Amino acid sequence: MAEHIRIGDVAPRVHYAADGAQTVFIYPFPIFRVADLEVRLDGQVLAGGYTVLGTGASEGGSVVFAVPPAAGLVLALRRRLVIARTSDFQPNGLLRANTLNDDLDHQVAALQEFRDDLGSTIRINPGEVPAGLTLPDRDGRANRVLGFDSLGHVTALAREEGTLRVPFRGAIPRTISDKLAEVLSARDFGATGDGITDDGPALQAAMNAAVAAGRVLEIGEGTFRTTMPLLLAGAAAGLTMRGSIIYAGPSGAAALTLGDGAAARNASKLYQGLRVIRETISDWLNEGDIGIVIRNLDASIVELRQVEGFTIGLRTEGVERGFEDSVLHLGRIVNNRIGLDVRTSTAAAWNNSIRYHGGHFANASAVHPTMDRYGVRFSCPPGAYPRHNAHLFVGPAFELQRQGSPGTVAAIPFLLEAGDERGIIARGVRMEQCSPFVARHAGGANDCIYEVCYVGTYAFTGVAVDYTAAATRAGGTVIPLHQAAAAQGTPRLVAAAENVRQRAFRQSIDTAGGVGFEQMAVLSGNPSSTPGTLTGLAFAGLTLLTLNADTVGVPTSRALAFVVDSRDCKEFFIAAEGSELRPVVMQFDANENVLDGSAPALFSNMNAVYAGSPSFFWEGNADLDSLVGGIAINKLQRVTLHPNARYAAIGIRGGSASAVLRALRLYCAPLYAPALLYGGSRKWGVREYTTADPGWTIPALAAGATATRDVTLPGVRQGDFVQASFAKASGFQNGGVVFHASVGGTAGADQVRVTAHNVSGGSITVDAGTVYLRATKPRI
Known part of the structure; x- marks a missing residue:
């Protein structure tokens, strides 16, 4: 069994x-x-x-x-x-x-x-005296809160009647109504979040309640459609969103505004989970069509998850007060013409000291393909405070769709058009399908750094700052982190005159009594013949330069410069030691014709002024050693050339009659190695001139006899040291014939007379050969 x-x-x-x-x-x-x-x-x-x-x-x-x-x-x-x-x-x-x-x-x-x-x-402890746990009748418990009375019996309470105490030391009793009002929910005011119902009035009522009570408003899960713009004034403690707002309201209005305008301060706030999407994509024509506006924020934290389909996605705005000292965590900022607009509205406002983390600024390829678009813009209306400063971006990514290669519309990550931005720093920037510019500057922006870690092209082609015609400063530095990233911190030395005085030599080919300098050209502020080419404007030597024991006096009408090939490199850094000196730039096209005022050069820490004809100088409006607020910020200057410049003379001129120069150096970014132009076919910057004359057949020379030949050597002048040598086609040179050279000849300039002298005791036949000449200008 x-x-x-x-x-x-x-x-x-x-x-x-x-x-x-x-x-x-x-x-x-x-x-x-x-x-x-x-x-x-x-x-x-x-x-x-x-x-x-x-x-x-x-x-x-x-x-x-x-x-x-x-x-x-x-x-x-x-x-x-x-x-x-x-x-x-x-x-x-x-x-x-x-x-x-x-x-x-x-x-x-x-x-x-x-x-x-x-x-x-749920049950009572077996050790307790039995309590009354029967529910009240239906009518007695409807629209009331289930609770327990002082004896532990079940009862139904109105929200205003019962009290609660959290089970921790020091807790106090609170009414149920007070406890339930700790967090305001949009659903408490009738918002459905079904994506169909117009939740605008319910959302605004909830926002008004949060403002009146000084509470945080919670917009829970779901899709909340609104046909009206929404405002959560600054008196509310904050906003938490777990769902999204779909804006189906009128164009030309901000879908969601956080904070007051005027002089109200919006401080110590937490806005998290912000997600606002436009029901249909904006036409990008009206800048009033904005997804989210945040005003007068101070010492706060913002978490933006998504804003999509507007002319301007997110605007941070100082209105009569500042927007400052806050942290913004950025998510998807998609299909907006301007992703983030950093703005001030009045002369009394400011927008400073903000940290931005992340951010994916992107556009679909089919969205308004003929219209320019930008990731981040710094802006202000006329008369408003323009100096947005100390903005730090960490790891932003841009996929702006430039529409073709290299691109038929502007698709640029950063647009600085407020006019006087300072210290805009972007680290770890990713660029995909963008214009070949990480930034566009349209004013006097300064001290800006853009570190680009990826651009979608292996060679980092064209990553630069685009300066518009309205730009007054070369205020942007681009650091492309590609291959030899460590070299980015080591600028390349293009030219160096560690002691300018010791480079001086007598050079009179352009003017009698002229002074030239090795590897350098001398520029004139008032050339007499109004030349228009590099050869005519870069002089080998001029007068009016004072040679002191250790310095060179440079008057206001003279400049010393290095001449560089700038076809690839457009940015240089100039450093000078001396006093009362001003930076100077002349630019030339591919045919070496001088560029006029329509092709401006820019400096980093001072405005560039065009002197016009006949000098064609672009020069700084201040001395390099002048102090600004007690600080020598002009000491190191970036020089940004016009895109049309293929050659440039970069140097200094005297800022006053007492200006002196000790040393001058020129640098560029390590990605480039521009040629320094002097000598050879150029007349400036060299002390030594050479030539060869292969056509001299020397007759038989009796003892003590001589033979002469005049050779043209461009640049040689009376007083130069000259030497001659002779080379036969074959065989050994007879030591009995010596060769002498002297400047003069028949023309008195550019001529050297060579004498072959038989110093032996017998007749010598030299035959045909080549005369080699060298002339050296004397140092002075």
């Missing part, structure tokens, strides 16, 4: 955490039939997909799945008996043990399930 099932003291429920591989799961309690076992996966009852083994066994059995439950899901195996009696004992009939045992087993199993269920219910 088979052993009968035994119901042990085993809980009728077991849980497992699926790992995605296990298919067999044990249940340690007995069941009578397969239908007695309930199988739940993540709370849902399964109707199939498994096999139950071990029915009728006292020790339980197993469930075998055809497919392993997915990893991370919770599997629950529970015995659930049908509570019904199926046996019936007849009077005077046989009382069979198996039938009786089955009935008792079912009862015990059902009691185990009841105890298991009871453990999950």
